[in-house]
Amino acid sequence: MIFLSVVLTLLGLSTLLWRDDELVGLPPVVAGSALVVLGVAAGVLWVVRRRRRWERNGEPRPVGTVFDRAKALPRLLRERKAYGLPTSTMATWGFAVLYLVSPIDLLPELLPLIGVTDDAGVAVWLLTSVSTVTGQYLRWERERSGKAGKSR
Incomplete structure (x- = not known):
């Protein structure tokens, strides 16, 4: 999950910085921003799931x-x-x-x-x-x- 988060965030940032033409019919700002938001959301989801697993399994934090x-x-x-x-x-x-x-x-x-x-x-x-x-x-x-x- 963290790998997906990093990949999506990097793709979004690179789209925002270097892409000039449309991507899947969307302006690069919209597509890049969406990818960054998805990447950050995946990272937050990973952190939340990891903490819940620690609590559920009784693993020391x-x-x-x-x-x-x-x-x-x-x-x-x-x-x-x-x-x-x-x-x-x-x-x-x-x-x-x-x-x-x-x-x-x-x-x-x-x-x-x-x-x-x-x-x-x-x-x-x-x-x-x-x-x-x-x-x-x-x-x-x-x-x-x-x-x-x-x-x-």
């Missing part, structure tokens, strides 16, 4: 700001075994980074607009995944330090 999570990432990587971070998650992150820096793409950048969407989608997924896991790690770390403080 991530905590911390973006900066707190960025600072916690090295600690998470050092304590990944104690935290229980699966090796598959680390491997998936590694493949995503490799795909982003690799000159080989599924959709080459030569294709206008579409060529960058696969990279954008992978980057958004990677940042979202890392942010979520580090936020849950911060919660785990706080709970662990709270338990250690109570036992003293």
